[in-house]
Amino acid sequence: MGLGDIPELMKPLLLTKEQLHSMAEYVNSHAPLESCGLLAGRDATVEKIFFVQNQAHSAVRYVMDPIEQLNAFEWIDSNHMDLLGIFHSHPTGPETVSPTDIAEAAYAVTYIILARVDGEWRARGFWIEDGGFHEVTLLVN
Ligand SMILES: [Zn+2]
Numbered sequence: 001m002g003l004g005d006i007p008e009l010m011k012p013l014l015l016t017k018e019q020l021h022s023m024a025e026y027v028n029s030h031a032p033l034e035s036c037g038l039l040a041g042r043d044a045t046v047e048k049i050f051f052v053q054n055q056a057h058s059a060v061r062y063v064m065d066p067i068e069q070l071n072a073f074e075w076i077d078s079n080h081m082d083l084l085g086i087f088h089s090h091p092t093g094p095e096t097v098s099p100t101d102i103a104e105a106a107y108a109v110t111y112i113i114l115a116r117v118d119g120e121w122r123a124r125g126f127w128i129e130d131g132g133f134h135e136v137t138l139l140v141n
Pocket of ligand 1: 043090
């Protein structure tokens with residue numbers, strides 16, 4: 001069975017080490033506040049990361065700056081890519097999505113949580129649907 005036969009929500013997301021590293025650097029520089037951004041690409045391969053201001057300036061939630069988000073969506077459209085993911089940090093954990101994340105999930109994309117565990121940033125992917133979630137594999141090359 002090829003990747004094309006797997007339902008969209010079960011597909012792993014493909015990222016480079018550099019992309020993962022740049023997200024970790026970004027969220028680390030904003031900790032203890034949560035920070036966030038968008039991932040765009042083609043098929044399941046991430047090609048571009050947007051760092052978006054968290055206008056909530058909060059340690060426990062994020063609200064993407066709507067202008068920056070709109071600009072990113074326009075860039076994604078005009079470059080014929082798709083929105084593949086949304087990332088945000090949990091500077092003090094947990095490693096999985098929170099009830100707020102589930103309640104506020106508005107897009108059919110992979111939600112990446114970067115959580116700081118024992119001083120190290122770890123990234124995990126989740127698909128949120130119907131009030132629940134399951135893990136999406138992050139394939140890092
Ligand atoms: Zn969260």
